[in-house]
Amino acid sequence: MKILAIDTSNRPLSVAVLDDDTVLAAITVTVHQKHAEYLLPEIERLLAMADLKPTDLDRVVVAAGPGSYTGIRIAVTTAKTLAATLDIDLVAVSSLETLAANVPVEGALVAPMFDARNQNVFAGLYRIAGGVPTPVIADAHTNITDFLKAVTEYAEPVWFLGDANHFADLISTTVSAATPRISSWLNLPQVATIGLLGQQLDPVADVDRFVPNYLRLTQAEAEWQAKNPNKKDTESYVEKI
Amino acid sequence: MAVIEDGHKILSNIVATQIKSHQRFGGVVPEVASRHHIEEVTLCIKDALDEAQVTYDDLDAVAVTYGPGLVGALLIGVTAAKTVAFAHNLPLIPVNHMAGHIYAARYVEPIEFPAMALLVSGGHTELVYMPAENEFEIIGETRDDAAGEAYDKVGRVMGVNYPAGKTVDEWAHQGHDTFNFPRAMEKDDNFDFSFSGLKSAFINTTHHADQIGETLNKQDLAASFQQAVVDVLAEKTQRALADYPVHQLILAGGVAANHGLRERLERDLSSNPVTHLVKAPLNLCGDNAAMIGAFAYVAYQHGVFADATLNADPSLEFDWVEDPVK
Ligand SMILES: [Zn+2]
Numbered sequence: 001m002k003i004l005a006i007d008t009s010n011r012p013l014s015v016a017v018l019d020d021d022t023v024l025a026a027i028t029v030t031v032h033q034k035h036a037e038y039l040l041p042e043i044e045r046l047l048a049m050a051d052l053k054p055t056d057l058d059r060v061v062v063a064a065g066p067g068s069y070t071g072i073r074i075a076v077t078t079a080k081t082l083a084a085t086l087d088i089d090l091v092a093v094s095s096l097e098t099l100a101a102n103v104p105v106e107g108a109l110v111a112p113m114f115d116a117r118n119q120n121v122f123a124g125l126y127r128i129a130g131g132v133p134t135p136v137i138a139d140a141h142t143n144i145t146d147f148l149k150a151v152t153e154y155a156e157p158v159w160f161l162g163d164a165n166h167f168a169d170l171i172s173t174t175v176s177a178a179t180p181r182i183s184s185w186l187n188l189p190q191v192a193t194i195g196l197l198g199q200q201l202d203p204v205a206d207v208d209r210f211v212p213n214y215l216r217l218t219q220a221e222a223e224w225q226a227k228n229p230n231k232k233d234t235e236s237y238v239e240k241i
Numbered sequence: 242m243a244v245i246e247d248g249h250k251i252l253s254n255i256v257a258t259q260i261k262s263h264q265r266f267g268g269v270v271p272e273v274a275s276r277h278h279i280e281e282v283t284l285c286i287k288d289a290l291d292e293a294q295v296t297y298d299d300l301d302a303v304a305v306t307y308g309p310g311l312v313g314a315l316l317i318g319v320t321a322a323k324t325v326a327f328a329h330n331l332p333l334i335p336v337n338h339m340a341g342h343i344y345a346a347r348y349v350e351p352i353e354f355p356a357m358a359l360l361v362s363g364g365h366t367e368l369v370y371m372p373a374e375n376e377f378e379i380i381g382e383t384r385d386d387a388a389g390e391a392y393d394k395v396g397r398v399m400g401v402n403y404p405a406g407k408t409v410d411e412w413a414h415q416g417h418d419t420f421n422f423p424r425a426m427e428k429d430d431n432f433d434f435s436f437s438g439l440k441s442a443f444i445n446t447t448h449h450a451d452q453i454g455e456t457l458n459k460q461d462l463a464a465s466f467q468q469a470v471v472d473v474l475a476e477k478t479q480r481a482l483a484d485y486p487v488h489q490l491i492l493a494g495g496v497a498a499n500h501g502l503r504e505r506l507e508r509d510l511s512s513n514p515v516t517h518l519v520k521a522p523l524n525l526c527g528d529n530a531a532m533i534g535a536f537a538y539v540a541y542q543h544g545v546f547a548d549a550t551l552n553a554d555p556s557l558e559f560d561w562v563e564d565p566v567k
Binding site: 038073 | 280287316321330
């Protein structure tokens with residue numbers, strides 16, 4: 001099975017192509033954040049290196065959020081369009097889970113997080129079980145202090161990944177159990193790992209309806225919800241004319 | 242999404258509108274608009290191909306709007322188009338949205354050069370001179386609000402749902418120009434427009450009436466507003482046509498569906514021996530992909546292609562004319 005994996009959830013642009021368990025090629029760029037311009041050219045380069053055509057692909061795996069609005073939008077649009085237009089599988093993984101998968105320690109508790117500003121984070125807690133991250137605390141957009149309190153309840157060493165160093169002081173004062181020191185490359189998405197994860201997961205049932213997992217409402221939506229507490233945001237707002 | 246043959250035959254033209262979403266928030270919320278595009282993009286591609294009864298093998302190129310517009314919305318189109326072009330090894334044609342609006346007129350008749358376009362929409366009000374195919378030069382544009390924007394603002398004041406253009410147009414036909422609002426820059430020696438003074442005069446008039454408890458006739462208000470807009474647009478267009486004797490005047494953009502404006506230009510142009518009026522078809526005045534395909538055919542023949550680095554350009558503009566005729 002030929003798999004293309006894509007992650008542009010945050011600053012790094014990361015793409016890989018795999019043939020079953022074999023990583024054929026992988027590219028990670030962290031020096032700029034021009035995902036709109038460079039995602040597709042990097043995919044072209046990647047497939048060319050692996051001597052593959054787009055039509056050789058069997059599956060696209062994408063880190064579908066949370067993360068930067070623009071980043072996950074571009075990754076998801078590219079991935080779903082590619083899957084739809086080639087009529088192949090689309091698999092979505094959590095952008096936080098893909099970071100958690102960087103920790104190869106069976107049984108470890110891993111807390112990947114992205115800085116969402118104003119003391120907020122996108123974060124989740126995972127346990128590595130059978131070599132894959134399984135959710136313990138679901139991914140959420142949350143206050144960092146609340147999240148750390150919840151993590152502390154487990155009274156176990158926790159691997160903090162991602163933007164955790166932005167909150168190093170807070171982590172050291174809140175979390176009593178030892179937190180393993182990690183090398184900085186573990187904070188980057190290892191997109192080959194995403195490909196491997198995506199091999200084991202079920203494809204998205206409805207590719208056309210697939211959207212990024214933003215994990216937070218826009219300001220306009222939040223205000224609308226506050227003004228209309230009894231209404232549900234389930235209406236369809238798009239019509240064909 | 243549309244499938245277009247040879248730049249003038251519509252095989253399919255799928256338009257998904259988010260007006261309900263805009264109404265929910267009282268306007269466009271860029272983040273939400275972008276998400277709706279992600280929800281619809283692959284379905285619309287499929288629908289466009291199905292309705293046209295073609296497959297990817299039948300296509301010669303993929304064309305996409307890359308500007309101007311909301312960056313979040315443009316990015317979805319550009320990203321999807323690049324991906325389809327890459328997946329099926331098709332050339333990619335970048336299209337200026339405003340060139341697309343002008344080329345809606347191609348579905349009425351072939352464009353003869355030199356030509357002039359009066360482009361009126363929610364984001365733009367400009368006069369574009371086209372000396373030859375694939376050449377666009379702005380000779381005048383709004384200094385402040387676009388005409389469509391002014392329609393939406395006065396519509397809001399009168400309690401009309403967004404977008405307000407159609408209702409204001411209807412009311413205008415039932416009323417009379419009794420308020421005599423200012424015609425900005427009508428006599429100035431340039432081809433530029435301004436609508437903010439008109440908008441303020443309108444708001445002041447209604448505000449003052451509210452304060453003294455007077456109820457104004459909405460039909461007359463709409464008629465007076467529309468007459469001022471149409472006078473300014475028509476006057477500047479006449480002035481431009483006097484300096485640029487073109488074969489065609491093309492009326493295009495969302496506000497080109499306005500009946501008051503269409504009728505006025507028809508009257509103005511009926512006695513013009515040099516220039517005849519080409520109005521974009523009513524159903525192709527608003528944003529659609531058929532118009533993008535019409536211009537893409539021209540771009541294709543001129544060898545205008547983009548590579549996979551194509552990015553959205555939210556403030557894309559035609560060049561200004563280098564040597565304005567004065
Ligand atoms: Zn438009």
